[in-house]
Amino acid sequence: xxxxxxxxxxxxxxxxxxxxxxxxxxxxxxxxxxxTRGAWTAWPELGSPNADPYSRAExxxxxxxxxxxGEGIAFVADSDDSGAALTDRCNYVVSGxxxxxxxxTLTVTDRAGNLFETPAHRHxxxxxxxxxxxxxSFAIALSGEPQPGxxxxxxxxxxxxxxxxxxxxxxxxxxxxxxxxxxxxxxACR
Amino acid sequence: xKRLLLYGLGGLLLGGIIHIAAILxxxxxxxxxxxTSLGRLxxxxxxxxxxxGDAGTTGLTDLxxxxxxxxxxxxxxxxxxxxxxxxxxxxxxxxVFDRRGSNVYSLNDRTAERSDIDLVIxxxxxxxxxxxxxxxxxxxxxxxxxxxxxxxxxxxxxxxxPTLAPAAETALRxxxxxxxxxxxxxxxxxxAAP
Numbered sequence: 001x002x003x004x005x006x007x008x009x010x011x012x013x014x015x016x017x018x019x020x021x022x023x024x025x026x027x028x029x030x031x032x033x034x035x036t037r038g039a040w041t042a043w044p045e046l047g048s049p050n051a052d053p054y055s056r057a058e059x060x061x062x063x064x065x066x067x068x069x070g071e072g073i074a075f076v077a078d079s080d081d082s083g084a085a086l087t088d089r090c091n092y093v094v095s096g097x098x099x100x101x102x103x104x105t106l107t108v109t110d111r112a113g114n115l116f117e118t119p120a121h122r123h124x125x126x127x128x129x130x131x132x133x134x135x136x137s138f139a140i141a142l143s144g145e146p147q148p149g150x151x152x153x154x155x156x157x158x159x160x161x162x163x164x165x166x167x168x169x170x171x172x173x174x175x176x177x178x179x180x181x182x183x184x185x186x187x188a189c190r
Numbered sequence: 191x192k193r194l195l196l197y198g199l200g201g202l203l204l205g206g207i208i209h210i211a212a213i214l215x216x217x218x219x220x221x222x223x224x225x226t227s228l229g230r231l232x233x234x235x236x237x238x239x240x241x242x243g244d245a246g247t248t249g250l251t252d253l254x255x256x257x258x259x260x261x262x263x264x265x266x267x268x269x270x271x272x273x274x275x276x277x278x279x280x281x282x283x284x285x286v287f288d289r290r291g292s293n294v295y296s297l298n299d300r301t302a303e304r305s306d307i308d309l310v311i312x313x314x315x316x317x318x319x320x321x322x323x324x325x326x327x328x329x330x331x332x333x334x335x336x337x338x339x340x341x342x343x344x345x346x347x348x349x350x351x352p353t354l355a356p357a358a359e360t361a362l363r364x365x366x367x368x369x370x371x372x373x374x375x376x377x378x379x380x381x382a383a384p
Binding site for chain 2: 006007009010011012013014015016017018019021022025026047048049051053054056057059060061062063064065066067068069070071072074102103105107112113115121123124126128129163165167168
């Protein structure tokens, strides 16, 4: 009887620890293979056949369709340059240059990657439509209120996520290395 | 007491094994993975246009709203498949995923060195047969060898502004995921051929 109780306790511990830790790991953000440059993070190995088992499990649970090496690479930012989480209660300016790429797009979504309903159907900017300064750099204003220049309207409720996708870029073969990504500066908050 | 500790330790060890097994088995039992979500769009072997950035309805995430997307589930069990599409003169890229959603091959309009898509996917065995008996129709096609039985393709077509969306969507709608291997490559509209 003692033996049976002990065994049951051991098995209960095993199931709770095993499944609980697996669930906790997968429920968090992708933790392995992250490459960080300032506020931006990319997962170059995500979706590649030699990705680690955790990334594979995460991919299967999310239904994501990551960019392949021949397509490009995506950088995600959930916080500004000071490390504070991006939220719709603040205004931000995304400014600077993007790494070499034939095309890039910048998209604002909620944390789950869902687009907001915006009146003008503007969810982001891309390299061909953006207004640039004379030196080729740009500044995009994220705000709930109309802004001069490149205005990216934000009508969400809560945390925001910025995704910068670089298409046909040498970064996919040479590695992210010392790539310089746009700065994300927080402005006035409500 | 000492014995209970020992059982507790054994439980932890077994828990570690269960953790590893659970992580490795998740892809096999996932119901929200890309393959399953694409299956809900319609039959296999046909390209389906994905609704724009709508993670809630399709379950497919990580899609760029500046792109139009079309996806097609395929099988290589009945022989090699040929994909043909006449693409607009803008950036496009194509990715081949395996059943588990891993990206096994990808290219873009620049690496393809042509503006339309003519791609053949074959298993290593089918590839050997194609090498023995080359088909003249496939002279200019990109032929890739992948050790897959099932998988899916995703074409992303850049839409510079909303007025060009219909052109991109028309091109994606006419994309052929099961084109004839012997149809000649004369640069004509692949949708015109049956």
